[in-house]
Amino acid sequence: MQAISALAGQNYAAARPATEPQGTGTAGEAAVNLARDFTATLQQAEQTAQAAMTGGADPHALVQALAQTELAVEAAVTVRDKVVEAYQEILRMPV
Structure with missing residues (x-):
């Protein structure tokens, strides 16, 4: 029973970082990371297609x-x- 508990604890510890929020950077950094991920996805798909x-x-x-x-x-x-x-x-807002 203890072995199962230890294994479950290890699996939880390994999965936990995947569920934590990533980064506390600025919105600009998030946009740059998003653009990089988008570009990487497109490049990977292109390589797979080729x-x-x-x-x-x-x-x-x-x-x-x-x-x-x-x-x-x-x-x-x-x-x-x-x-x-x-x-x-924003353009529709009165000044």
């Missing part, structure tokens, strides 16, 4: 890469739309 065309990657990896890219692009478009909406709202 490997699939030459026979170096399986079709499942290609589908996963394309799905991740689609999700990243949809998120970027949503953020852009929200920024444009906020900017337009």
Whole structure:
């Protein structure tokens, strides 16, 4: 019974950092990190697509890469739309 408790404790300790909030930086730093992650996702998908065309990657990896890219692009478009909406709202405010 103690071995199971110890194993559960180790698994919890290993999983805990993944659930903690990351960074307490500024909004600018968060935007830069977001742009880097977006770029990395697109580059990884492109490399996977090229490997699939030459026979170096399986079709499942290609589908996963394309799905991740689609999700990243949809998120970027949503953020852009929200920024444009906020900017337009600011322009409508009386001075």
